[in-house]
Amino acid sequence: MxxxxxxxxxxxxxxxxxxxxxxxxxxxxxxxxxxxxxxxxxxxxxxxxxxxxxxxxxxxxxxxxxxxxxxxxxxxxxxxxxxxxxxxxxxxxxxxxxxxxxxxxxxxxxxxxxxxDPASSRSMENVRYQPNEGRFFITFRNWKSYEISRGLIEADDGTPIVGEPEVIHGGEAFRVGQRSGNRYEVPWDFVLYHQEPSYPYYRGKPGQREAEANRAERIAARIRNERQARGWSLQSLASVTGIQPPNLSRLESGKHVPSLETLERIAGALGMRVAGLIAQ
Missing domain, CATH: 3.40.50.2300 (Response regulator)
Incomplete structure (x- = not known):
């Protein structure tokens, strides 16, 4: 009502x-x-x-x-x-x-x-992609707008984007398709993490970058150890997850914290739960 x-x-x-x-x-x-x-x-x-x-x-x-x-x-x-x-x-x-x-x-x-409608700040309404700028323009249901560069999205393999981005899951994410056949989803919290200063986990908050770097290194070591324990090469993990080898290499180097979607794909390939990759 x-x-x-x-x-x-x-x-x-x-x-x-x-x-x-x-x-x-x-x-x-x-x-x-x-x-x-x-x-x-x-x-x-x-x-x-x-x-x-x-x-x-x-x-x-x-x-x-x-x-x-x-x-x-x-x-x-x-x-x-x-x-x-x-x-x-x-x-x-x-x-x-x-x-x-x-x-x-x-x-x-x-x-x-x-x-x-408190959920309006966590729900996307419209997404456009500008190929000349290599940026996504996202509007949330609370009418706030943000810009996200493709370079921030680890699942993007760099090939041209095909069609228009699609808002999915009731505004919780948007889906992107690429010429290579690669498809990925960008969740709402990824956008706010990079662009919204009032978001509790905004990357620009004091101490957030240091905490993020430590978390990225911890997750990277866990993924690398689990892969090597199974005798898999980086290419083997890439084949099972569908994630490009260069992207996996950056992850295992601790360059950034993987998105939830990426963690789910890696955890599924390794036969374990996401919690096993991120737990301290």
Whole structure:
């Protein structure tokens, strides 16, 4: 069941924008006056309220009093303006009061989607490839866009990309096909790891690169030891996994941490679980 959102603003563009762009995740009602807002709150439970404090009849104390008696204690109030500090302190004891910028409107829409649809930051919606730049342009469901160079993707064998990238698994990854017949998948966390500073495991965070280097060396040694214990050459492992020998060589040299897809292919070829390759 979709959550219900009440939008209170005289900005018709904002009302229309929320109704149009968030219809897939919520049911939107709107009003342009505080009087109608209070009446709506008394008749129905809402999960989120987008409140424009610039409305001419806005009365902070009266409105917060009404919100305190609102039927849903988990109501999220996204305020496109400012309450008096003392009112905010009182409200935050019982409400999730979230200030958001007045503009651009895309920021308001993105903030609201993040609260009502947390998975949108982990789900890809569209992927395009620009051959002249050798880069993928990825848009997530929260409307954030990123660029990823092919050079970062270890499974890419360098041959031309065939067709358009395909978003798969409900947005969890995108699939790429190459002229050589090679196919690979790029998961959402790979994109955020390289491009999103707010992502907990973003590669640019202090200490992250050192930790990544240590992890890459540990996994490389485990793969190399398991391969040699079976008497396999690098070419033998490449034949079984479908991973190009140069890519396997880089992995066994500890140049970077393998993707989950690569680890699954190697672990499957070696007859073991992925955990056996990455456990400390």
């Amino acid at each position: 979709k959550p219900s959102v009440l939008v209170a603003t005289q900005d018709s563009g904002l009302r229309t924008g929320i109704r149009t762009h968030l219809a897939d995740i919520c049911n939107v009602s709107s009003t342009s006056t505080v009087g109608n807002l209070l009446a709506a709150l008394s008749k129905k439970d809402y999960q989120a309220l987008v409140l424009d404090t610039r409305m001419p009849d806005f009365d902070g104390p009266s409105l917060l009093h009404a919100l305190r008696h609102h039927g849903d204690p988990n109501l999220i109030v996204l305020s496109t303006g400012a309450f008096e500090p003392t009112l905010v302190l009182g409200a935050q004891e019982i409400l999730r009061l979230v200030p958001i910028p007045l503009s651009p409107k895309s920021t308001i829409l993105r903030t609201l989607r993040a609260f009502l």
